Every structure is written in structure tokens, then in C-alpha cells.
Amino acid sequence: MKKLLSVFIFLIIPLLIAVPGYMGWQTQRYMEDLSRYIDDLPQYSASWREYQRGWFSSQGIIEVAINDIPVSGTADNLTLPFNVALTHGPVLIKERLGAGWFDLQISLLDQQEDYLKSVLAVRGDGPVYQLTARMNLLGNTAIVDRWLPFDYHDGDTRVLANGYEGRGNIGVDRVLDYSLKASRLAIFNDGAGFEIDVGGVSGAVRAELAKLHAANVAPGSITLSVDSIETSAQGGAQALGTVEGLTLLAQTWLSENDTKVNSKSSFTVRRVNYPAIDLMLNDVFLDLAYKDFSLAFIEQYQTVLNSAPNDAGASYWQEHVGNLILDELLPASPKMLLERLQFSSPEGQFVSHASLSVEGNALASAGISPQYPMAVLPYLVFSLNASADEPVVRAMVGRYIEGQIKAQLEADGVSTSDADIEATVSAQTQQMLDLFVAQKFVAFRAQKYELDLKYEKGEATLNGEPVPLPF
Secondary structure (H helix, E strand, O other): OHHHHHHHHHHHHHHHHHHHHHHHHHHHHHHHHHHHHHHHOOOEEEEEEEEEEOOOEEEEEEEEEEEEEEEOOEEEEEEEEEEEEEEEOOEEOOOOOEEOOEEEEEEEOHHHHHHHHHHEEEOOOOOOEEEEEEEOOOOOEEEEEEEOOEEEEEOOEEEEEOOEEEEEEEOOOOEEEEEEEEEEEEEEEOOOOEEEEEEEEEEEEEEEHHHOOOOOOOOEEEEEEEEEEEEEEOOOOEEEEEEEEEEEEEEEEEEOOOOEEEEEEEEEEEEEEEHHHOEEEEEEEEEEEEEEEEHHHHHHHHHHHHHOOOOOOHHHHHHHHHHHHHHHHHHHOOEEEEEEEEEEEOOEEEEEEEEEEEOHHHHHOOOOOOOOHHHHHHHEEEEEEEEEEHHHHHHHHHHHHHHHHHHHHHHHOOOOOHHHHHHHHHHHHHHHHHHHHHOOOOEEEOOEEEEEEEEEOOEEEEOOEEEOOOO
16 A cells, blocks of 8 residues: 555646646647648638746647628728636646646636626626637547627617537547537617517537638538527517528539539528518528539639739739639639529419539630630530429519509509509510510420520520520
């Protein structure tokens, strides 16, 4: 027993005292790498105003700037200083007992905290914003951040936010997984009696930071969902409409030895109901995709933007961006896809698809000059098709015609009965639909209006019929 006690006193305790100093040194290197990483992000910069490394803990101030924020027609920078407090491992007792490299806490400086609390009615104790993190002995870092709930008043405008919570992890493979939630955000305008209430916001982010390209693109995904958005008037007494079940899913991945970037975004809405403007939609889907975009083009395009003189004119952009498009973007055969636009309404269903692509290999060997951009057209491939139930098209055309009639009556100072307007709308709607079919702009089959437009190799067809082109 005495031998074990001797080992503990003369070996373990000195190690527990000595190791935090080494971990503090390694933690400082990690913090310096972190600031350099932020500094390399587009529109961000970061630097340490001060860093004081101690044996068992360290503290410092890091300044993070968001650059070129548009303000009143000019670009400005927003710089935020943050307090950084670190406790060195291997034994960590802050928040909870455990083992790791460090515990980290980040919050705004007292001056910024005091300012925020002077303009916001903050609900809760502690810093308005706070981030805590712990890196375990394997190098995985767990992150938790939050905003306290607050109310904001500015004249007739009020903003109510029920707080924000986020949790995430950065592994040794530098894969970031982060989730967030915010229960409610409401905006009121007391003067107009207008209110927007957003409820149940949640989301998740995944990014492979180790594969961050010089073009500031990394593989990953983003999901965002909103339970409901309610709009009302007269101080909330009159409901104007609701949007329910919004979801956004976006994915980005690299291909062809990490030389091309691809992305797909899917936006869905379960229900839209605005009776005041006669808008009721269900199951709205919007799927967009971009494929085979050259990372070399994106990187060089960003360089051109950042180095452009303030007085850059059309000739400058034609020379620099025009050549870049012809040399890097189009030869990669990029594609833009509207994979689906679909919705249902009380009248029926609407569905459409579209695509635009480039025959990159043929274009690259054609020797096209940026002085003659129309020469690109024979190498483009485009298609668009849409289909809608007859009542859907009739309702859409009718709303357009009704708006035009009412605007003209108002401009002429003429009043007429709703019955007369309805009769005129019905007659003109039928005339316009008959004209569309007669001119073969659309086809009418099985109680559906259909459109099929194709363009390839300089030739176009509309609903199967050749279409003369002005070029």
C-alpha cells in the first residue's frame, strides 16, 4: 500500500502537474491554426489581439471580421472581438469531470455584451452569446453554443426571439457535424399591425473541412426545416395566411479527382394557404442541381473579382471573365438542372423539368473568341417540358387577366360590377388558351396543357415542330 502511495505521490502527481503545461503549448498552436483557418475563409479574417498562455489555463482575445458587408450602397467590415478562456488537460473539471486536451469558452467582450444588453431585452442569465467546446484525448472536439432569448424594439418594430441552441463535433478527420434549433422568431410592426411568426426552426450542417478546396468549396450537406410561418394583420387578430412544413436539403460533392464541384438542392413545402390572394398549394417540390462546374474556374473567378479595379468597365470583364469562361468553365461540360418543379392546388397538378448543358469537348476545340459570345450557342443543349391539368392553367391565366383588367379600370377611373369583370375574365381566358393551342405554343391532350421545348446543335423544336431561330 505504501509503495502504491509512493508511486502516486512521486510519479502520478508530478505528471498531472507537468502535462498541463505541454497541453497548453499544444493548445496555443491549435488556436493559432484556428485563426489562420478562419482567415482563409471567404469574406472573413481573424487575428489574435492577445494570447496569454498559463500552466493550467490560458486566455486571449481573438478578433473576427466579416468583410465587405453591403451598407447603404458601400462595402464595410464588421469586426467582433471575442473573449477566449481555456483550461488545459489532461484532467478537465469545467462543466463536467473528464479527460481531454482542453476546455474552451468563447463569449463577447464586456463592452459588446453591455451594448447588446442595452438594446436587447435579454431573458436569462449569463453571456448573450456563448460557445463552449472540449477536445478529448483522441482529438475529437465537441461544441455547444447558444444565444439567450431576447426582445428587440425599434420604433414600431419589435422582434421576439426565443433563443438558439447548437451542438456539434469536429473529428480528427476534420469532418464537422453541427445541428441547431430555434423554437420561435416573431416580427411585429405595431404601426401597420403586421406580424410574421416563424416557429420550429431546426437544421444540420456536415462539412468535410479536410477537403476544403482553394475555391472555398468543401463536400458536405445542409438541412433546414421550419414548422410554420404565420402572417397576420391587425395585431394578430386577422390571419392572412400560413406556410407549413418547409424543408431545404442541399448537398455538395467533388468529382473527377476533386477538379469539379456538384450540388443539389431540394426545397419542399407541405402547405401554402393565403385565402386573401386565393393561393392554396400543397406538396410543393423544387429540385435544382449543378453538375461538373470547374473548381479552377471558381477559384480564378474569385481572384478576378477580388482584384478588379473600382472603375472596371465592360471591356475589363469581357477580357478577364470572358476568357475564363471559355477556357475553364465551358470545356468542363457543366450542367444546370431543374430536376423538378411540382405543386398541387385545388384545381389540379403542375409539373415541369428543365436542363441546360454544354458540349464542352467540341466547344474547347472550336477556338471561340470572347469577342463573339454568340458562337457558343451551337454547343448548348437545352430542354424544357411542363404539364398542367386544364383547370390549373385556366386559373393561372384567369388571375393574370383579372389583374390586368382591374389595373386598367383603376387607371381609367372606371368602375364596374364584379359580375361584369368575371364574365370578361372568363371570355378572355378561353380566347387566350385557344390562341396558345392554335399557335402551337402548347399542346392540349387528355385534359392537360403540355409544353415541350428542345434546343440542340443550333436547332430548336416546340412540341415536336421546328422553330425558326433569329441566329
